[in-house]
Amino acid sequence: MRSTVSPDSLARLDAQHHLHPFTNHEEMHTKGTHVMTRGEGVYLWDARGQKLLDGLAGLWCVNVGYSCNEIVEAVHEQMRRLPYYCSFFNTTTESAIELADKISAVAPRGLGHVMFTNSGSEANETALKLIRGYLKLRGQSKRSKIITRKYSYHGVTLATTSMTGLSNCTEPFDLPLPGFVQVPGPLAYAADKEKEPDAYGRWCLEETERIILREDPATIAAIFAEPIQGAGGVIVPPAGYLRALCDLARKHGILFVADEVITGFGRLGSWFASELWNLEPRRARAGEGLDERLSPRSVRRWCAMRSRTRLSTAVIWRMALLTADTRRVARRGWRICG
Numbered sequence: 001m002r003s004t005v006s007p008d009s010l011a012r013l014d015a016q017h018h019l020h021p022f023t024n025h026e027e028m029h030t031k032g033t034h035v036m037t038r039g040e041g042v043y044l045w046d047a048r049g050q051k052l053l054d055g056l057a058g059l060w061c062v063n064v065g066y067s068c069n070e071i072v073e074a075v076h077e078q079m080r081r082l083p084y085y086c087s088f089f090n091t092t093t094e095s096a097i098e099l100a101d102k103i104s105a106v107a108p109r110g111l112g113h114v115m116f117t118n119s120g121s122e123a124n125e126t127a128l129k130l131i132r133g134y135l136k137l138r139g140q141s142k143r144s145k146i147i148t149r150k151y152s153y154h155g156v157t158l159a160t161t162s163m164t165g166l167s168n169c170t171e172p173f174d175l176p177l178p179g180f181v182q183v184p185g186p187l188a189y190a191a192d193k194e195k196e197p198d199a200y201g202r203w204c205l206e207e208t209e210r211i212i213l214r215e216d217p218a219t220i221a222a223i224f225a226e227p228i229q230g231a232g233g234v235i236v237p238p239a240g241y242l243r244a245l246c247d248l249a250r251k252h253g254i255l256f257v258a259d260e261v262i263t264g265f266g267r268l269g270s271w272f273a274s275e276l277w278n279l280e281p282r283r284a285r286a287g288e289g290l291d292e293r294l295s296p297r298s299v300r301r302w303c304a305m306r307s308r309t310r311l312s313t314a315v316i317w318r319m320a321l322l323t324a325d326t327r328r329v330a331r332r333g334w335r336i337c338g
Ligand SMILES: Cc1ncc(COP(=O)(O)O)c(C=O)c1O
Pocket: 059, 060, 118, 119, 120, 121, 122, 124, 153, 154, 155, 156, 226, 230, 231, 259, 260, 261, 262, 312
């Protein structure tokens, strides 16, 4: 929708009625809100007509650029045909089925089931609940702690903020909740070890194992890790670190979850970053960033059924089936999730 309101009036209205995430409102209202009005390919235009190269791809989610015609048309067609239906209670839509099939075809080996969510935070919440349900069914309810790393970002709900390793996200809310344990993240620069990142990575692993032993491995459910830590500073892991972290989890019977909310769907040159580091998930893998700019037809059609601009999926695998065995109904899911 094109606004007929002038840039100054838009900024005034914004200040009056609109709360932004991750924003210092006082500063923004003094300087004036930066209003975007148009996007095409890798470029954005703001309300003053300035053209900008969008280096971050939205907030890590505009994988194929803005205003792709094929997608616009598919969204339009789907909105006319069936704008919404849910997947609760034995029901679903053609698009959700086709999209799950397409994602399964490109997901790393062994991950053949998909549960859709509206955001990365919900994808991680879903993973947390599936893991709890799965371990309960296996008689391992004692395994309830979750390990994440310093500088990690896993979302902003109550539980996913507790997983996030950034103090500016946790401190204002007195988080993390009990049961969320933090281990070092491999950011050599912050530890004044930038000249020896591999050695620092090895120290992080040793420290992680020390913390696992301190907490008692039998009480730990899962380790969540972003292959590349995005919001924490685009931290590329040192050689061998990620695979070793995955192996460490397995050694102690802990599930390893790769949070690919911003590294999935081709962002790094392969469908999923886990493939780049040979992580071979055996049990669990969480959230993949998926938005309306992906090109396969079924993806577009499914996305077209949402009025939201940012969509995500949780690739959930066998655990979903285990927690939803034939006698029980898996009581989780969102109305707006395919
Ligand atoms: C790795 C990772 N996980 C989870 C999230 C949360 O996603 P959302 O903002 O869609 O809730 C993000 C957001 O950028 C992320 O980078």
